Amino acid sequence: MRILYLAMKDLSQIIRQKKSALFLLILPVLFTGLLGAVFTRNGQEDPRLPVALAMRDAGALGAYYETLLGYSDTIHPTAPGQTDAASLEQLVRSQKAAAAVIIPEGFSRQTLAGESPRLTVIVDRNAPAGQAADRAIQLAATRLLGAVQTARLGAEAHGPFGSEAARQEYLLASLADAVRAWRDPLVRVTARPAGTGNAAADGFAQASPGMMVFFATIGMITPGYLLLAERRSRTLARMLTTDIRRAEIIAGHTLAMFVAGFLQVILLTLFGQAAFGLDYWRDPAALLLMAGVLALWSAAFGLLIGTLARDENQVVLLVMGATLVFGFVGGAFFPLDLAGAAYAAVGRMMPSAWAIRGFQDIILRAAGWKTVTGPAAILVLYALAFYALAVLRFQSDAAR
Amino acid sequence: MTSTNAIQVKGLKKNYNGFPAVHNLEFTVREGEIFSLLGPNGAGKSTTISMLSCLLPPSGGDALIAGHSITRASGSVKRTIGVVPQEIALYDDLSAHQNLVFWGRMYGLRGSRLSRRVDEVLDLTGLADRRHDRAGLYSGGMQRRLNIGIALLHEPRIVIFDEPTVGIDPQSRRRILDGVKEINARGVTVLYTTHYMEEAQELSHRIAIMDHGRLIAQGTHNELMRMVGGLHRITLTLSRKPAGLLALWRMLAGVHSVSEEGERVRLLVQDSTRVLPTLFESAAREETHITGMDIQEPDLEAVFLHLTGKALRD
Numbered sequence: 001m002r003i004l005y006l007a008m009k010d011l012s013q014i015i016r017q018k019k020s021a022l023f024l025l026i027l028p029v030l031f032t033g034l035l036g037a038v039f040t041r042n043g044q045e046d047p048r049l050p051v052a053l054a055m056r057d058a059g060a061l062g063a064y065y066e067t068l069l070g071y072s073d074t075i076h077p078t079a080p081g082q083t084d085a086a087s088l089e090q091l092v093r094s095q096k097a098a099a100a101v102i103i104p105e106g107f108s109r110q111t112l113a114g115e116s117p118r119l120t121v122i123v124d125r126n127a128p129a130g131q132a133a134d135r136a137i138q139l140a141a142t143r144l145l146g147a148v149q150t151a152r153l154g155a156e157a158h159g160p161f162g163s164e165a166a167r168q169e170y171l172l173a174s175l176a177d178a179v180r181a182w183r184d185p186l187v188r189v190t191a192r193p194a195g196t197g198n199a200a201a202d203g204f205a206q207a208s209p210g211m212m213v214f215f216a217t218i219g220m221i222t223p224g225y226l227l228l229a230e231r232r233s234r235t236l237a238r239m240l241t242t243d244i245r246r247a248e249i250i251a252g253h254t255l256a257m258f259v260a261g262f263l264q265v266i267l268l269t270l271f272g273q274a275a276f277g278l279d280y281w282r283d284p285a286a287l288l289l290m291a292g293v294l295a296l297w298s299a300a301f302g303l304l305i306g307t308l309a310r311d312e313n314q315v316v317l318l319v320m321g322a323t324l325v326f327g328f329v330g331g332a333f334f335p336l337d338l339a340g341a342a343y344a345a346v347g348r349m350m351p352s353a354w355a356i357r358g359f360q361d362i363i364l365r366a367a368g369w370k371t372v373t374g375p376a377a378i379l380v381l382y383a384l385a386f387y388a389l390a391v392l393r394f395q396s397d398a399a400r
Numbered sequence: 401m402t403s404t405n406a407i408q409v410k411g412l413k414k415n416y417n418g419f420p421a422v423h424n425l426e427f428t429v430r431e432g433e434i435f436s437l438l439g440p441n442g443a444g445k446s447t448t449i450s451m452l453s454c455l456l457p458p459s460g461g462d463a464l465i466a467g468h469s470i471t472r473a474s475g476s477v478k479r480t481i482g483v484v485p486q487e488i489a490l491y492d493d494l495s496a497h498q499n500l501v502f503w504g505r506m507y508g509l510r511g512s513r514l515s516r517r518v519d520e521v522l523d524l525t526g527l528a529d530r531r532h533d534r535a536g537l538y539s540g541g542m543q544r545r546l547n548i549g550i551a552l553l554h555e556p557r558i559v560i561f562d563e564p565t566v567g568i569d570p571q572s573r574r575r576i577l578d579g580v581k582e583i584n585a586r587g588v589t590v591l592y593t594t595h596y597m598e599e600a601q602e603l604s605h606r607i608a609i610m611d612h613g614r615l616i617a618q619g620t621h622n623e624l625m626r627m628v629g630g631l632h633r634i635t636l637t638l639s640r641k642p643a644g645l646l647a648l649w650r651m652l653a654g655v656h657s658v659s660e661e662g663e664r665v666r667l668l669v670q671d672s673t674r675v676l677p678t679l680f681e682s683a684a685r686e687e688t689h690i691t692g693m694d695i696q697e698p699d700l701e702a703v704f705l706h707l708t709g710k711a712l713r714d
Contacts, residue, residue, distance in 0.1 A: 009502050234489040237485065241481070243475045
């Protein structure tokens, strides 16, 4: 019962602090709106990966290949300023293009003559974007060859032509039809976000969980400060002169931080659902599980900060320092996949990355509670580690 | 006051990194009395209180509080005592009422008993009219009173005060001392620590004097006074302090001790009337002027000076 009374006292103190509302609700809402708008505006230009296309072929097949590249859901061809190989390589290296394709001179003539001209593709196959672009480029090439083959077979089935010019004319017309057919194929596999399916919401699908996780730890400034004040004002020592046990004191403080964090997540997901159409509440069990583990981790973090800090400045410094690392490295501000494989690998060591992953599984991939148990379990492990450190620190501090 | 022991301290020790902060303490506090631990800063009073409050584990020895061992039954000890810490240990952002309700709950009070005790303590501390004001807005004296009131919520048999008057104005100090007497008049045993001789003298039925972690004397005020017999304490302010003069004074008949404190020299003497002319005469021979003089009847300061050779405030 005393755990509950202690938690109620802490919550009452948290509510009284003006900065609680700022860190727990106002700033996350503002930042979600801001970042979501930025991501969405960028997304509206063309969400597909840019592929620089250097066209050196004057024939029809080069143009058809460009058309087929344009039909892709993954990439869209762009015309680079410089078309020499070195400039194109620089474009790919600087990530201004996911890949570059050089269509050589005589490509159409050689292909129609049954030869196998080589397309030059410049791509970083270690980058996820490069891999996706490469697959799309190969697919367009395969479709072009398929179209050529279809046109040839059509010409053979037609029987003898009056002249070679008539055959060429028929062949090119068939080719145009075959290429056009890929614009709206009979069978089409489309990867769509399973959650909202709403392009405008995509930016918020990154910003909302990102900011929710980012401010889950920043929100611990007030509870951390209250715990520090309790140690410094000797109210903690006074509490230890009553017959409450140390474990009860730790549990009471943790419960208050957990409740504050949990309510923060619930309110922010309701806001995300209402304002941005993010379907957090498709499976309430999954959402409650993720909200619970995120609140547990942030509570353990708050407890650790409250036991480590020696003054108010240190509370802010430790919370902000750790949160910035969790946020920037863990992908709160941008998708980890956009940052390269090495960065993403380091990012996935952050508990924040797993929290964001869990929430994005819910809103983008319609994950149920079983699917998010993986990220949830990892967050619980981090929470236990933080909690153990906090308890050790608390015990040694209270003994002084 | 009865002859039953409320607190029995048996060979209590506390070492910090091998350094003895409290050394082999032995004393008893009888039920219903006010017992003061008197000593200068760093004497080990607060460490002793922390051990008796079960905040610090002793390095050796034990103490029985209302028959419960501090090392083996800390829960029972904590339910028996109320502790008034030296610092103001309150939640500034909560009102007096909210502080008392919270601490009452921590002491295990519930329901109507909690409400009754909160109201009684608000009346006792004179804070009933401002019960809903934030504690952080109170004056230092009001905060001190609330600090004390919290320790009384669960109606403890024994209340431990750890230097409750440090750094407060004389008016608030007066109220606190009167409050301690009132608490004691209700049958509560009081263990009071202070480095103010006057407080120990005014409040206590019995006094123990501590220095460097050791108990150097204990007894009633009269018993302690008998240790210095009829010794008077003379404080002289000199124009200069020639070493030869102080050495000479130490050898004079009737002079028990001589100690220096800044510009002043303190002497414990058997009979100030007989010794003073000799002091003036010898000072004149050393071309030293006595520019100030204060003669006091035997008191606890004299006892401390007699036992340690230094002033209590050193």
